[in-house]
Amino acid sequence: MSQLDIDWVRAQFPAFSQPSLQGQAFFENAGGSYTCQQVIDRLFRFYTERKVQPYAPYEPSRLGGEEMDEARTRLAAMLGVETDELSFGPSTTQNTYVLAQAFRQYLDEGDAIVVTNQDHEANSGPWRRLANEGIEVREWQIDPETGHLDPAALTPLMADGKVRLVCFPHCSNVVGEVNDVAAICAQAKAAGAYTCVDGVSYAPHGFEDVGALGADIYLFSAYKTYGPHQGIMVIRRALGEVLPNQGHYFNEGSLYKRFTPAGPDHAQVAASAGMADYMEALSAHHGGPASGAGAARFAHDLMREQEVSLLEPLLAYLSSKNSLRLIGSDSPTGRAPTVAVSLDRPGEAVAADLAPHGIMAGGGDFYAVRPLGAMGVNLDKGVLRLSFTHYTHHGEIQQLIGALDKVL
Template identity: 85%
Template sequence: MTSLDIDWVRAQFPAFSQASLQGQAFFENAGGSYTCQPVIDRLFRFYTERKVQPYAPYEASRLGGEEMDEARARLAAMMGVATDELSFGPSTTQNTYVLAQAVRRWLAEGEAIVVTNQDHEANSGPWRRLAEEGIEVREWRIDPETGHLDPAALAPLLADGKVRLVCFPHCSNVVGEVNDVAAICAQARAAGAYTCVDGVSYAPHGFVDVAALGADIYLFSAYKTYGPHQGIMVIRREIGEKLPNQGHFFNGGTLYKRFTPAGPDHAQVAASAGMADYMEALSAHHGGPASGAGAARFAHALMRDHEKVLLQPLLDYLSSKNSARLIGPANAEGRAPTVAVALNRPGEAAAADLAPHGIMAGGGDFYAVRPLTAMGVDPEPGVLRLSFTHYTHPDEVTKLIGALDKVI
């Protein structure tokens, strides 16, 4: 197993060299990651050299359009899908809302959708609102003790063949358990249903092969994957061409424009290619493939292996504390490094107490009101959330545990 060169990794992120952030360990990455240098470089170049309407025949415009196309093509290749199956929008929340409007018009009378109570509200609320239109919305519920989303509990919801779409998270932003997306997608497809996977909480830990997972729709946020504030959605052709066009009528024939009613943010779309630059550089530096899907898979494995090594000591420590209830699995192998703990006081107060120790963490409900409530956690005081990614240094986890020992 190749070990992650953590010093090289951190050198790719300007935040780690900023004087104002020295001595600060960042543990609220689930809310948004630091931005890598290639994204910053591309964004700066676009704003200084290409800030014109793209796709016109003059050079600045042509180059701007080419950079936007490059971002779409390279990210799509990394995720194992066709270039026009990947599109950009202002946020994952907005993208989900637009998709829900398309599904509302597509569903026939008597058909249903499935949502979970493990989700962040952004991938649950827009779908649940369809019930106001008379559409049946069925809830796939988590185990109230563990937060686990059991595929066996999905089976009876699909049994009558009326479900057309199953919406679920790759992993929850408070439970942290990584769901078996490939198995769930296969289960849904066998019952005649499509799938919409919220990948927001998983994508920071590696770009996935959407084709291999079998997901029909896969959504995530670039600002949590080291990039600009954009929502990225993969919509496979089979379902994308069945759903009614939500864009301008004259764009209905272009798959990546069908679900983006507003014009894209040209600069941020172009800058998203910097995420591909970083993943390829990460892979190449460690002896892996230098480009494309191979680089993405290699980088993904590197990132996850590093994260799991750092995560297990934190899980062991929290599991040993009677004053803290660890939400989700205690085994790093089955979860992302997004760790929520319920305490005997508000999560935000605990986060405030960690701040003087150089720990940047968050507290609250994190828009995960439904899963917290289902597990008997009052969303009002909420939880303390500690989340990190592959650029976290082992010394920072040691520092975190030391600070927690003083605070909880």
């Protein structure tokens, strides 16, 4: 594996060349990433050349529809699933809500589902509301000290055979630990349950082979993976065809339309192919495969290797400070570069103090009220969150550490 060419990478993102952002280090990537040039170019082209209802026989409409289909085809291939198993929606939160409504109609009274208290509320709240419909909701709880989600604690929750669905995150947006999705999905399947995996906090760090993971549903947000503000949803065929249709009745025969009640944002769907463009270019530039799933896996490994090298000095620095509590593991492997710390004052106030030092970070609860509360974090203060991706420079990590020294 070649070392990441950080200058080439940053050249793919227009934000890094903007005069207003010079000297500013971006550490709130978990809230939304910079957008790559490939996505911007496709979005601009659609709005200037294709801004029409797609799939009609005239040229601009035909090309617009082809670009939308291209996005679905290429992203599905990168994720290791069939083209029609991938859907777009306005956001992951909305997609989860639609899925919960489908399960509300599908499940019988007395059936049970499992949710965790490690989740962002978007992959917890809609499922928990099913308790109002006679569905039993069981909570798979984290370790209150470490935030770890122990698979052994899932076993007794499924012992009676009533659990039909297990909902859990690929990784938490505050704990950062990467859960063993493949093992958990196999565990749930053996107990007769489907799985819904929230990949929002993991996908920015590389596209996984969802087919190999074994998840029945996998969700993430394109605006956190260098693309437009769309929710991307994989629903495997065996589940998607038995859940009640949530789209127009005349679209129920189309798997990717069954869980999209409203018409998609044509331009943003088409622009999402730019994410595939970027992953393939990243792989090819570094000597990897030039297309498809192979490019996605190669790019994933490149990105993760860079992120681990960036995490090492930051975690070492934070672990040395008695004035804060590092949420999650202090090991750079096995976690995403989403680093939350609890302090003696509000995280939002510390983020404001960091801003004059050129550090763009966030503070608060980040809709992770349940995990933070379970870990004993004062929710009035929340946490300071420092999140980055592969395009972050080692010099920016040193800039962050220097700023923290001054502020803390």
